[in-house]
Amino acid sequence: MSSSLRKCLLLGASVILFGCSSSSDWVPSLTGEPLPPAPQQEAVRAEEPAPAIQAEAVAEPVVISAMDEDGASSxxxxxxxxxxxxxxxxxxxxxxxxxxxxLKALQGRTQANSLAYYSLVAKMNSRLQNGTTxxxxxxxxxxxxxxxxxxxIAQDVVDLNTLASQIAANASMSAYLVEGIRATYGLSGALEEDHASLAALEDDVNRTVVQIDxxxxxxxxxxxxQSTYLASERRNLQTLSLAIANGELYGGSLANRAFSVLTPTVGSSPRTETPGESRAVEEVRPAMATKPLVVIRFDRENVDYQMAVYQAVSQALDRYPQARFEVMAVSPSIGNPAQVAMASSTAKRRAEEVLRTLSQMGLPIERVQLTAATTDKVEGGEVHIYLR
Incomplete structure (x- = not known):
């Protein structure tokens, strides 16, 4: 009985040992560790192909078109x-x-400066017209x-010239782009998208060329x-300076009248003398003749001749815009040589004073000739202004 039981136990132990050696790979583990995959399942998984998305991502890179919507190169x-x-x-x-x-900013700045300038000039002319010291x-x-x-305003003109140089440089650049686009059309190896993009670029450049022009x-x-305006107002301001110094209202610069082209006035009447006005100055109607346009007699100190000279010369320039003038120092020839020489020197000094006055009024100095003469028909020094 005991021997039979011993045999059964030995047979059972051998069966258990054989099972553990052949099935340890798939029998559940008592330790709780994860099971390795069965050999047959691993073989099946190894034969399965990779997902289609992964295969496409590895095998085919992203291809950019000849010219996409963002303007990328082909x-x-x-x-x-x-x-x-x-x-x-x-x-x-x-x-x-x-x-x-x-340009817009410069135009606005120039307009503001011009408004301020004209406001000041209007105030000065108003004060001179009403009378002042x-x-x-x-x-x-x-x-x-x-x-x-x-x-x-003069600085604005300088800035405008600088801006003009910059715009001219941009015009040269636009011409270069136009030529470059035309040359690119002739290159070989282009796609249809290349020429389409080139045509769109050509349209943009042509629009920019119009803006630059x-x-x-x-x-x-x-x-x-602004240059013409600046030159004119500088002459007017010079004349205004003389008007302020004398406390009288003259008007615009004679240079502005000299350079303008006006229709000659027909039937111009001579200036009428106002009551109380000094008779030290005689006026003669402007005419292309040997008669003096203005005769200034310096028979006393501080002869007020500026207004009469301005009006006479201004009237002459209205009729003859390209006229030239002669300022003659006339002195008496009566007396001993010393007296004649002294009178001649004094008359020349007075003529130079009249010449400076004409220059301050804006008359170009190159259009005025300074001469001198002696005669027995005058008693004191005089200055004659002739229209030539």
Whole structure:
């Protein structure tokens, strides 16, 4: 009985040992560790292909079109050239926008300076018209302010010239881009997308060329207009300075009348003398003749002749814009040589004074000739102004 039981136990133990050696790979573990996959399942998984998305991502890179919506290059020689030209065009377009903004700012600044200048001039003319003292300090201060405003306008003209140079450089750049686009059309190896992008770029450049031409014309007009205005107002301000010094209202510069082309006045009447006016000055109707236009007799000190000279010369220039003038120092020939020489020297000094007055009134000095003469028909020194 005991021997039979022993045999059964030995047989059972051998069966258990055989099972553990052949099935340890798939029998559940009593320790709780994860089971390795069965050999057959691993073989099946090894034979399965990778997912289709992963295979496509590895095998096929992203391909960019010849010219996508963002303007990327197609990769061709022509495409790279188009990209280069477009980059240069974008830089040019930014410069054109800056030029337009600068022109607008300059025009606004010049307008403000002009308004301030004319306001000051109007105040001075109003005070002179109503009557004031010679060399009024208030008018002198306003005149100085007007001079500063004119200098500000002069600086605006300098800035306009600088801007014109910048716009001209942009015009040269636009011409270069136009030629570059035309040359790119002739390159081989282009795609249809390249030529389409090139045509769009050409349209943009042509529109910019029109803007540059318009800006250049506007700046040129502004420079010419402001330069003429500045020169004219400088002459007027010079005449106004003389008016303030004498406390009288004259008018515009004689230079502005001399350079204008006016229709000759027919039937001009001579100036009528106002009551109480000094008879030290005689006026003769302007005419191309040997008669003097103005006769100034210096028979006493401080002869007030400026207004009469201004009106006579102004009237002459209205009729003959290109007229020239002769300022003659006339002295008496009666007396001993010393007296004649002294009278001649005094008359010449008076003539030089009249010449300076005409220059301050704006008459170009090159249009005035200074001469001297002696005669027995005058008793004291005189200055004659002739129209030549």
């Amino acid at each position: 990769g061709t020689v022509v495409g790279r050239k188009v990209e280069e030209l477009r980059s240069e065009y974008l830089g040019l377009d930014r410069l054109v926008i800056q030029n337009a903004e600068a 010679p060399g009024n300090p208030r008018l002198v201060g306003q005149w100085n302010q007007s001079q500063e405003k004119l200098e500000s 318009r800006l250049l014309n506007d700046v040129s007009d502004a420079i010419n207009r």
